[in-house]
Amino acid sequence: MTDELFVVEDLTVTLPTSRGPVDVVKDVSFTVGRDDTLGIVGESGSGKSMTALAVLGLLPPGARTSGSVRLDGRELLGQSEGELRSVRGNAISMVFQDPLSSLNPYYTVGLQIEEGYRAHRGGSKRAARQVAIEAMERVRIPDAARRVDDYPHQFSGGQRQRIMIAMALCCSPSLLIADEPTTALDVTVQAQILELLAELQTQTGTGLIFITHDLAVISSIARRVLVMCAGDPVEYGTAEQVFSDPRHEYTRTLLDAVPRIDDEVML
Amino acid sequence: MTLLRVRDLSKQFVIRGQGGLLARKASFTAVDQVSFDVALGETLAIVGESGSGKSTTARIAARLLDPTSGSVEFEGEDISRATGKDLARFRNDVQVVFQDPFSSLNPRYTVERIVTAPLTYQGIAPKGGRRAFTRELMERVGLNPDHSQRYPAQFSGGQAQRIGIARALAVNPKLVICDEAVSALDVSIQAQVIKLLMRLQRESGFSYIFIAHDLAVVRQLSHRVAVMSKGRIVELGSRDQVFGEPRDEYTKTLLAAVPRINPEWDRRRRLSKGRS
Numbered sequence: 001m002t003d004e005l006f007v008v009e010d011l012t013v014t015l016p017t018s019r020g021p022v023d024v025v026k027d028v029s030f031t032v033g034r035d036d037t038l039g040i041v042g043e044s045g046s047g048k049s050m051t052a053l054a055v056l057g058l059l060p061p062g063a064r065t066s067g068s069v070r071l072d073g074r075e076l077l078g079q080s081e082g083e084l085r086s087v088r089g090n091a092i093s094m095v096f097q098d099p100l101s102s103l104n105p106y107y108t109v110g111l112q113i114e115e116g117y118r119a120h121r122g123g124s125k126r127a128a129r130q131v132a133i134e135a136m137e138r139v140r141i142p143d144a145a146r147r148v149d150d151y152p153h154q155f156s157g158g159q160r161q162r163i164m165i166a167m168a169l170c171c172s173p174s175l176l177i178a179d180e181p182t183t184a185l186d187v188t189v190q191a192q193i194l195e196l197l198a199e200l201q202t203q204t205g206t207g208l209i210f211i212t213h214d215l216a217v218i219s220s221i222a223r224r225v226l227v228m229c230a231g232d233p234v235e236y237g238t239a240e241q242v243f244s245d246p247r248h249e250y251t252r253t254l255l256d257a258v259p260r261i262d263d264e265v266m267l
Numbered sequence: 268m269t270l271l272r273v274r275d276l277s278k279q280f281v282i283r284g285q286g287g288l289l290a291r292k293a294s295f296t297a298v299d300q301v302s303f304d305v306a307l308g309e310t311l312a313i314v315g316e317s318g319s320g321k322s323t324t325a326r327i328a329a330r331l332l333d334p335t336s337g338s339v340e341f342e343g344e345d346i347s348r349a350t351g352k353d354l355a356r357f358r359n360d361v362q363v364v365f366q367d368p369f370s371s372l373n374p375r376y377t378v379e380r381i382v383t384a385p386l387t388y389q390g391i392a393p394k395g396g397r398r399a400f401t402r403e404l405m406e407r408v409g410l411n412p413d414h415s416q417r418y419p420a421q422f423s424g425g426q427a428q429r430i431g432i433a434r435a436l437a438v439n440p441k442l443v444i445c446d447e448a449v450s451a452l453d454v455s456i457q458a459q460v461i462k463l464l465m466r467l468q469r470e471s472g473f474s475y476i477f478i479a480h481d482l483a484v485v486r487q488l489s490h491r492v493a494v495m496s497k498g499r500i501v502e503l504g505s506r507d508q509v510f511g512e513p514r515d516e517y518t519k520t521l522l523a524a525v526p527r528i529n530p531e532w533d534r535r536r537r538l539s540k541g542r543s
Contacts, residue, residue, distance in 0.1 A: 043455065191523075219527070252540075255533075259487045261486055
């Protein structure tokens with residue numbers, strides 16, 4: 001199989017708590033191919049975000065991990081901070097839920113996009129600035145050459161999330177992890193961002209892990225789906241199988257609970 | 268019977284204009300000439316995106332904010348400038364349930380003290396004593412009555428929201444204003460709280476103003492729907508009309524943008540569920 005860009009095997013994350021160690025992610029396995037989208041869905045506390053943070057070595061202090069996480073055959077789990085730093089924002093990028101808290105209010109968005117690019121690729125300030133402008137154009141910020149010098153507060157919520165995506169994509173990562181990237185956005189803006197992500201993926205072939213609590217969003221963007229509950233991977237399959245023929249009772253309960261916009265009958 | 272009648276309601280907020288500290292003050296119109304009625308026993312949903320003015324409208328209707336102009340009549344009396352006894356009576360008839368249960372419940376109070384607080388402020392002694400009164404209310408909203416001496420932090424988000432609902436019901440209100448009351452809840456918990464809200468209305472016959480950005484939730488529990496955009500109501504009609512035959516362009520855009528579970532997959536799942 002050529003599509004095994006990213007392989008996670010038996011990933012377990014253990015956090016220390018006042019009542020002793022707790023497994024917040026238990027034996028999670030999945031693969032993501034090039035140009036592929038995996039949706040990870042679950043309710044709060046299901047371990048979906050912890051899975052993403054573990055992959056990037058961004059867990060809180062004291063956390064322990066076991067299993068295997070491989071990108072293009074290279075093991076990431078247990079790597080040194082320096083090694084991981086060369087991967088983060090470069091081969092694997094991440095987009096978070098709240099763009100305002102991910103952006104530094106004191107710096108122009110251009111400087112913030114350039115910073116990550118130069119850290120990984122080096123080169124002149126002028127070249128990095130050109131990369132930033134092109135990245136902003138790619139996510140369709142109008143008048144990018146001028147707006148590159150604006151500050152985060154001068155953009156709308158949807159535009160800020162576009163800038164986060166621009167920042168994540170400027171090093172041409174092979175994998176993009178998006179953790180609830182549209183949850184804080186209005187529904188019309190969410191639709192635009194989902195469309196943008198799908199379009200950029202077709203252009204670049206980036207593998208995408210999309211984490212959300214929203215099953216309808218997962219249905220519209222993911223090819224394969226991992227359902228998590230209390231740290232357990234309860235169901236893993238193609239989106240079509242999980243939505244049309246869920247095997248696990250929890251998945252069925254979850255699907256039954258989603259209110260349908262085209263249907264007034266609550267189950 | 269019309270319970271609440273809102274006419275030409277506007278709210279302007281003063282903001283600082285362009286040009287720094289010495290700039291002339293400017294104003295921003297958050298709610299612009301809004302009119303609607305709420306009948307006894309019905310649920311009017313007000314939907315819109317952030318900044319549409321839906322929460323400001325609800326806050327004025329609850330007299331938590333004063334309008335710049337326009338009127339709010341409750342049972343035929345204008346309460347938008349009421350004071351003293353008239354205002355106290357209105358506060359008894361109208362209750363609010365907020366989005367974040369934990370920030371709207373005092374963390375240092377027990378459930379009993381929280382739930383009976385509206386009675387305390389109104390100077391009413393509950394029949395049969397506070398303990399029995401609290402137990403009965405807790406049972407009504409699906410909480411274990413033995414937990415009446417616990418604190419908010421000892422409950423989950425869904426349970427805490429039930430405490431907020433119990434507090435609203437303590438004074439037998441005629442109108443309950445829910446401001447994004449189920450938005451912060453996980454989907455399985457959300458479904459349970461929606462069912463609870465609908466059951467309570469069936470049992471007691473009060474009205475809801477249900478403020479929400481989630482159109483799928485609104486479709487489940489509303490009788491009529493007002494769609495707001497930029498401070499104005501752009502469409503107001505029965506639930507089936509607004510969702511089935513939207514007339515306004517903005518409403519159509521909003522409905523089209525809602526993500527949906529693939530309908531073909533969903534149909535197959537329901538079919539196989541019916542067979543097994």
